[in-house]
Amino acid sequence: MKIALKSGERLFINGAVIRAERKTSLELLNDAVFLLESHVLQPEQATTPLKQLYFILQTMIMDPVSAPAAKDMFHLVMASVSGAFSSPEVLEQLGNVEDLAQNDRWFEAMKIVRGLYPIEARLMAADHRARQEDDNSPPLRGREVVHQGPQLAVV
Structure with a gap:
């Protein structure tokens, strides 16, 4: 595996941080878990x-010593994230992420998560638009809206 680094760029390999003083390339001759600064x-x-x-997955790559604690956090967050989505495509990919993480294949899991960003952005934008439409909806007919302190009550 050949890696090209720009001057000042950092590379994280098996928990070590390497910074290139000038433009350089490195060749990894064996298996290593690494993460480019970009x-x-x-x-x-x-x-x-x-x-x-x-972020949790990258923490496991950048700091292998704290990986067991980060793994526990990963499982908690994964359950929460899975509950936040109803899209079958996203849920299937999250299952793949969980399988990869179980086998300490964090980089591959990160690639899948990064690939889901556009879907998440679309879903969040659609949710935001739906909430704005609800906020701009006409008042309820035949009912009076009464202000009761910080909340509104429909009577």
């Missing part, structure tokens, strides 16, 4: 269920 999600970027799942 695939690293920062904590503040983990703003959706799938990105949170991705």
Whole structure:
């Protein structure tokens, strides 16, 4: 496996962080779990269920020592994420992610999760539009809306 790095770019291999001082290429001669800096999600970027799942998977690659604790968190988040989706396509792929993670194939699991981002974005946009349409719906006919403190009551 040949990896090209730009000057200043980082590479995470089996928990070690390698930074290229200048443009260089490396050749990995055996199996190693690695992650390119361009695939690293920062904590503040983990703003959706799938990105949170991705973040946990990348943590297992970047810090193998804490992988057992991250694995426990992965299973908790996976259950929550699976419950957040009803799309059969997403649920099937999440099953694949879980199988891969069970076998410590975190990078392959991350690739699947990353591939689901566009579907998640579409579903979230559709949900947002539906909520906006509900907010803009005409008032209920034949009923009076009464303000009761911070909530509205229909009478």
